[in-house]
Amino acid sequence: MTKNTNNSMTWKTISIGFTFSVLWASASTATKIGLHAAQPFVISVSRFFIAGLIMLVVTHGIKRNRMPTKSEWKQLMIFGLLNISIYLGLYIVAMQNVSAGLGSLFIAINPVMISFISAGLFGHRITFINIISLGLCIAGVILAALPLLQNSYATTGGVLIMAASMLAYSLGTIYFMKRKWRNLHILTINGWQTIFGGIFLLPLLLLTYKQSQNSFDINFWGGTLWLAMPVSIGAVLCWLKLLKITPLSAYYWLFLCPIFGFCISNIVLHEPISLYTFWGVLLVIAGLFIVQRFKNAPAPQGQLVSQKKLLSKIKR
Numbered sequence: 001m002t003k004n005t006n007n008s009m010t011w012k013t014i015s016i017g018f019t020f021s022v023l024w025a026s027a028s029t030a031t032k033i034g035l036h037a038a039q040p041f042v043i044s045v046s047r048f049f050i051a052g053l054i055m056l057v058v059t060h061g062i063k064r065n066r067m068p069t070k071s072e073w074k075q076l077m078i079f080g081l082l083n084i085s086i087y088l089g090l091y092i093v094a095m096q097n098v099s100a101g102l103g104s105l106f107i108a109i110n111p112v113m114i115s116f117i118s119a120g121l122f123g124h125r126i127t128f129i130n131i132i133s134l135g136l137c138i139a140g141v142i143l144a145a146l147p148l149l150q151n152s153y154a155t156t157g158g159v160l161i162m163a164a165s166m167l168a169y170s171l172g173t174i175y176f177m178k179r180k181w182r183n184l185h186i187l188t189i190n191g192w193q194t195i196f197g198g199i200f201l202l203p204l205l206l207l208t209y210k211q212s213q214n215s216f217d218i219n220f221w222g223g224t225l226w227l228a229m230p231v232s233i234g235a236v237l238c239w240l241k242l243l244k245i246t247p248l249s250a251y252y253w254l255f256l257c258p259i260f261g262f263c264i265s266n267i268v269l270h271e272p273i274s275l276y277t278f279w280g281v282l283l284v285i286a287g288l289f290i291v292q293r294f295k296n297a298p299a300p301q302g303q304l305v306s307q308k309k310l311l312s313k314i315k316r
Contacts, residue, residue, distance in 0.1 A: 013245050017253040020238035025260035027231045028103035029268050031095045034223025038214045040092040041205040046224050048084060048198030051232035055191030065185040068192060075179050076192045083172030084197020089204070090165035097158025099148050099271050102141075104261020106162050108254050108284055109137040113170045121174065129290055136287030144280025153271060186240065194232070255285045 034043040059065045068076055095103055112134050119126045148154040181189060214220070242253060258281045265271040 013242070016238050016241050016245070018256070020235055020242060021253050021256035022260050022264075023230050023235035023238065024107070025104045025257040026264050027107075027227060027235075028095065028100035028261055029264045030223045030226040030231065031092055031103070032100045032223075032265070032269055033219050034227070035092075035096055037217050037220035037223070039208060039210065040096065041089070041201055041208060042214055043220070043224050043227070044088060044092050045198050045201050045205050047228045047232065048088075048194050048201070050225070050228040052191050052194035052198060054229070054233060055187050055194065059185055059187035059191055063185070063187070065188050066183075068184060068188065069182075072181065072184055075181070076189065077196050079172060079176055079179070079189070080193035080196030081200055082168055082175055084194055085200040086168040087165050087172060088197065089201055090161055090168060094158045094161035094165060097155040098162050099153040100265035100269055101258075101262035101271055101273070101277065102145055102148055102154055102159075103162065104265075105141055105144055105258045105281065105284055106166055107261075108257045108288060109141065110166055110169055110173070112137050112287060113166055114173055117167075117170050118174055133287040133290045136283045136290070140280045140283030140285075140287065142280075143283060144277050147272065147274050147276045151272065190236065252289075255288055258284055 031043070060067070091103075112130070115130055116126065116134060119130075145154055145159060149156065149159075262271075262273055262277055262281065266273050
């Protein structure tokens with residue numbers, strides 16, 4: 001009986017992990033599809049309000065979770081500014097000049113970036129393993145980007161904007177880890193920070209909006225709704241479930257995101273996959289594996305703090 005239960009839990013974890021990796025990796029392709037029909041901020045703001053409202057209805061209307069306190073409103077606004085407005089705002093602008101596969105590769109290296117930023121801001125020790133890991137990840141991104149730059153699937157400006165967006169995401173993650181959220185439910189945090197992120201982008205949307213560049217067709221609604229529900233809600237719920245079931249190994253599922261990202265973009269958008277792509281992805285996965293494998297590296301320890309915060313909220 002115990003063996004069957006363990007096998008059931010194993011297959012359940014694997015199915016959730018694969019679902020997360022596929023959904024998370026699909027975000028770049030869905031973004032590219034949406035960009036065929038509309039301007040970046042039109043897609044972003046629509047996505048954020050749809051996803052945010054759904055999460056708020058669930059957390060306050062169905063689960064009856066409490067509203068944020070006065071001090072928590074300020075934290076949610078700052079978190080939404082970093083994690084939604086700046087990060088995803090820059091991300092979707094960059095996706096106009098970066099391939100979907102390369103976008104998914106950038107997303108996967110965030111844990112390594114977080115460890116280095118934490119070291120710079122809070123004096124955490126950087127080990128030789130961290131340096132090797134970052135070197136492998138940077139080399140992998142450059143290697144995968146080379147043929148894309150040569151064949152106009154990416155531009156130098158797009159790659160730099162994408163890197164800036166990842167920096168904003170890392171800062172947002174660190175800010176979340178350093179704040180006290182008391183017993184505020186994770187759905188409440190995600191819902192309100194997403195809404196605030198959309199509100200902060202509204203001025204840019206109004207300033208840049210051009211009716212002639214927006215067609216609210218199947219590409220727009222298909223890409224936007226996919227980003228709002230399967231990605232912003234479905235993938236996040238799978239991620240939180242993984243943290244609850246296997247908190248020490250959940251981050252390993254990030255290794256599959258670049259692989260699925262390039263495969264999805266190749267099948268849906270016919271973006272090229274070459275030996276450069278293969279070796280680039282392999283280097284990034286190796287860098288991620290090394291930094292997660294060694295428990296004495298500061299990055300996993302910092303991430304476990306975040307995991308414990310999330311787990312405490314999930315249990316409520």
